Amino acid sequence: MDSTTINVKNVSKVYKIYNKPQDRLKQTLFRGRKQYYHEFSALKDISFTIHRGEFVGIIGQNGSGKSTLLQLIAGTLTPSEGEIKVNGRISALLELGSGFNPEFTGRENVFLNGAILGISRSEMEKRYEDIVNFADIGDYIDQPVKTYSSGMYVRLAFAVAISVDPDILIVDEALAVGDGRFQLKCFERIKAMKEAGTTILLVSHDLQSIRQFCDVCYLFDKGKLLEFGNPNEVVNHYTKVLFSKEDKPLVEVKSQEAPSESFKGANNNKLEKAVQEYRYGSQEGIIENIEILNDNGEPVTSIDTCDQVIIKMKVKAKKNISKPIYALTIKSIKGLEVYGTNSYFQNYPFEPLKEGEVLEVQFIQRVSLMPGNYFLSFGFVELVDGEIVPLDRRYDFFELKVLSKEKDRSFGIANLETNILIKSPVTEVK
Numbered sequence: 159m160d161s162t163t164i165n166v167k168n169v170s171k172v173y174k175i176y177n178k179p180q181d182r183l184k185q186t187l188f189r190g191r192k193q194y195y196h197e198f199s200a201l202k203d204i205s206f207t208i209h210r211g212e213f214v215g216i217i218g219q220n221g222s223g224k225s226t227l228l229q230l231i232a233g234t235l236t237p238s239e240g241e242i243k244v245n246g247r248i249s250a251l252l253e254l255g256s257g258f259n260p261e262f263t264g265r266e267n268v269f270l271n272g273a274i275l276g277i278s279r280s281e282m283e284k285r286y287e288d289i290v291n292f293a294d295i296g297d298y299i300d301q302p303v304k305t306y307s308s309g310m311y312v313r314l315a316f317a318v319a320i321s322v323d324p325d326i327l328i329v330d331e332a333l334a335v336g337d338g339r340f341q342l343k344c345f346e347r348i349k350a351m352k353e354a355g356t357t358i359l360l361v362s363h364d365l366q367s368i369r370q371f372c373d374v375c376y377l378f379d380k381g382k383l384l385e386f387g388n389p390n391e392v393v394n395h396y397t398k399v400l401f402s403k404e405d406k407p408l409v410e411v412k413s414q415e416a417p418s419e420s421f422k423g424a425n426n427n428k429l430e431k432a433v434q435e436y437r438y439g440s441q442e443g444i445i446e447n448i449e450i451l452n453d454n455g456e457p458v459t460s461i462d463t464c465d466q467v468i469i470k471m472k473v474k475a476k477k478n479i480s481k482p483i484y485a486l487t488i489k490s491i492k493g494l495e496v497y498g499t500n501s502y503f504q505n506y507p508f509e510p511l512k513e514g515e516v517l518e519v520q521f522i523q524r525v526s527l528m529p530g531n532y533f534l535s536f537g538f539v540e541l542v543d544g545e546i547v548p549l550d551r552r553y554d555f556f557e558l559k560v561l562s563k564e565k566d567r568s569f570g571i572a573n574l575e576t577n578i579l580i581k582s583p584v585t586e587v588k
């Protein structure tokens with residue numbers, strides 16, 4: 159069976175922008191003899207294929223075209239050029255306000271949505287209790303939707319969207335409106351749907367969720383698909399897009415051309431670098447060298463859980479830097495940010511650097527992490543007019559192996575080293 163669920167081929171979307179509402183009317187009257195609008199390309203020649211059961215994350219800055227794309231796939235917009243083929247039933251949670259009639263009650267909207275998706279009333283009645291339980295909005299279900307808070311609205315919209323057994327579930331940022339507990343419940347449900355073969359498209363500015371849940375991530379910028387692939391890598395690249403300025407684009411440094419690469423590991427062997435190291439920055443200051451040493455001052459690539467390491471980072475200023483900041487982030491192998499800190503967050507006073515100056519920064523770190531592999535990222539940035547300017551960022555530079563000390567089968571990410579005391583029963587005195 160063909161596993162293709164969505165095929166987008168050379169799709170562009172052009173919006174007509176009218177300066178004044180009356181221009182739209184004039185345009186109709188003059189029937190093209192004069193143009194009262196200008197065109198704006200929201201999506202430019204986009205092509206990709208999504209396969210059955212994929213969990214796709216879509217990211218990009220405001221206005222990059224994400225919602226337009228989802229609406230095109232959902233069929234609520236038509237492309238100006240190109241073709242979209244969708245295989246299966248789509249259930250879409252697009253922007254708030256779409257999908258429900260505000261004058262109808264929650265209950266009425268549930269059945270209305272079912273009908274729109276071609277589900278009979280009797281079938282919807284069978285699902286109704288589940289929907290109400292998931293939404294958990296109490297008596298509001300019998301109130302007009304226009305009286306709902308945005309949180310209540312999302313709860314009901316999500317409950318309906320998942321109840322219709324879609325082949326493709328599209329979620330446009332809507333979850334961000336719900337409270338934390340509800341978001342978690344939604345993600346749990348989305349994961350279960352994915353396991354069952356549903357294809358999921360999620361637009362989100364929550365990069366942690368994208369890293370954690372998605373199989374593949376698409377990055378849009380100014381209407382173009384910049385890249386797609388491994389969520390961790392694409393999210394890393396996205397931070398570069400976010401920090402780049404029109405007048406001062408940041409440089410991407412490929413590992414092989416990285417300046418004075420002298421990273422040393424155990425036995426002084428040159429270490430195998432984390433495959434997906436991603437490096438960028440203005441390069442007006444560089445991270446020259448990083449060493450991870452154990453308590454005995456020996457370079458290590460693996461340590462026991464809860465051991466302390468000293469991470470030495472050598473940086474070089476290529477210009478005068480008045481407010482330098484030094485940063486460390488630890489991520490799990492699945493991309494979850496376990497911990498991040500920097501000298502600024504820790505209120506370390508700024509010590510200006512002169513051009514050519516070389517400095518060693520030490521992160522003294524107890525690694526209270528459960529056994530597993532973790533990525534370490536490093537940053538050398540500058541604060542300019544209250545804004546962070548990346549000089550040299552080295553994401554996922556190093557993969558650290560944390561080993562178990564004894565036969566401890568505790569689980570989780572943080573090793574909080576609980577001591578369990580079991581006391582013999584206390585006999586009560588009558």
Ligand SMILES: Nc1ncnc2c1ncn2[C@@H]1O[C@H](COP(=O)(O)OP(=O)(O)OP(=O)(O)O)[C@@H](O)[C@H]1O
Nearest residue numbers: 173174175200218219220221222223224225226227
């Ligand atoms: N109906 C419309 N008419 C004219 N321009 C539009 C219309 N809808 C969207 N646009 C423009 O198209 C561009 C892409 O918008 P879109 O909503 O798809 O971006 P987005 O990536 O979803 O942004 P956000 O993260 O802010 O939701 C924006 O510049 C927006 O102003």
